[in-house]
Amino acid sequence: MRRVLAVRGVVQGVGFRPHVARLAGALDLAGTCRNDTAGVRIEVEGPAAAVAAFERRLRSEAPPLARIDAVAAHDVPPCGASGFAISASADGAGERTLVPPDTAVCADCLAELRDPADRRYRHPFITCTNCGPRLSITVDLPYDRPNTTLAGFAMCAACVAEYADPLDRRYHAQPIGCHDCGPRLWYAEPGGPARPPEPASRAVDGERALQMAVATLAGGGIVAVKGIGGYHLACDASNAAAVTRLRERKHRPDRPLAVLVADLVAAGRVVDLPPGAAAVLDSPQRPIVLLPARPDAPVAEQIAPGLGEHGVLLAYAPVHHLLLADLAAATGRPSVLVLTSGNAAGEPLCHRDEDALERLAGIADGILGHDRPIVVP
Structure with a gap:
């Protein structure tokens, strides 16, 4: 038999087509799968029992980031196909799938x-x-x-x-x-050209860019860091003078600042972790979680003045992990970074390099960017 399945939900960008291809191969089924604007379209051909097992396991063994909302299935005449392939995607109008x-x-x-x-x-x-x-x-x-x-x-x-x-x-x-x-990192300092360095003429990129950013942080400076979805402002959370400068330059005198740590062990040095907190902190979405501050937390009082809690998040971008590890190596102690939105008070978050170089020049001592553009919905 041959069966067509139209799968809807969060099924693009989550490893769903590779999952389909591996599952079909394991069950010795022929056919194809492809992305379309509404989701993923699958055709499988083989013994009825194997096709039924495929449909069951399609859901039960789906990739961790996938979410199947609906599967519309119908039979078509078999065509004697052999092998399974991921086909070219189909463009088109109409229903639009969810982007993860x-x-x-x-x-x-x-x-x-x-x-x-x-x-x-x-x-x-x-x-x-x-x-x-x-x-x-x-x-x-x-x-x-x-x-x-x-x-x-x-x-x-x-x-x-x-x-x-x-x-x-x-x-x-x-x-x-x-x-x-x-992609590749680059590093720039205020006072330079108000545009990202050109690929052919970068004086500071790659590993050297990262090390310059770490040196700025270790010296008590503020660095604008381009992460996955936009720019954030970072400084050494244990350095009271750096935190105070960040507040003054960002015109944020009182509101608490979030802190970024490498893992749950590092989080436990800053806050108490009640039951359930670790799972939330360590989830793929990496939210900021407000938790009771430890009295011996290795962060400046200026982080959350007058409060008994800290907003903590775990590093989510690879560059965050590199910055934290290299800062710890440079200072000889576990590192905690302030991580706050890359903007001045009342302005939107910077996500374009040109905007960051212009608008954050009065706040950051250095800008650690990269050459992958960011899409903002």
Whole structure:
């Protein structure tokens, strides 16, 4: 028999087509799957029992970031197909599927980020089908690389091989990249040109850009950091003078500031973790969670003056993990960063590099940006 399934929900950008292809292969089913503007369309052909098992497992074994809202299925005449393939996406008008949110770097990618033997060691944009930017890189649907802000980054041969390998965690991962094919960091200081450095003439990019940002933070400076969805302002949360300067420059005299930490162990040094708090902090969405402050928290009193709580979030972008680790190495103590919106009072969050270089020049001592554009819905 041959069966057509139209799947709706959060099924693009979450590794759903690779899941479909692997499942069909495991059940020895033929057919195709493809993205369209409404979701994912699947055709499977084979014994009725195998097709029924495919439909059951399609839901029960879905990728962690996927959400299946509806499956419309009907039978069509079999055509004697062999093999299963992910087909080119179909454009079109009509129903539009849901674009998944950006999510925190996963444990597998984080392990590779920290592994000197891995080819993505210290790559600030490491990602896979289970994590990373989605909404902030999606220009149009269907969700394919040409419809994202990665369209201008040609994949190197190694990334192409991973992208095409059904057994690889980056099989059909649209934001795939590495040190060779980008994206890349850059660093600029106020007073320079009010535009991001050109790729061919960057004096400070890549690893050197990261180290200059760390040096600024370690010296009590303020750095505007371009993350996944926009710019944030960061400083050493233990440095009272740095926090005070940030408040003065941002015209934010009293409101509490959120702090960024690397993991739950680091969070436990700043706040008490009541039951359930760890799971919320460590969720893929990485929310800011308001928790009771520890009396010995290694942060300046100016973070939340007169309050007994701190707003804490765990690092969600690879560049956050690199900044925190390198700042700890530079200062010889565990690092905690203030992380607040990259804007002056009353202005919107900066997400364009040109805006950050112009509007944050009076607040930040340095700007750590990158060459992947950010899409704001």
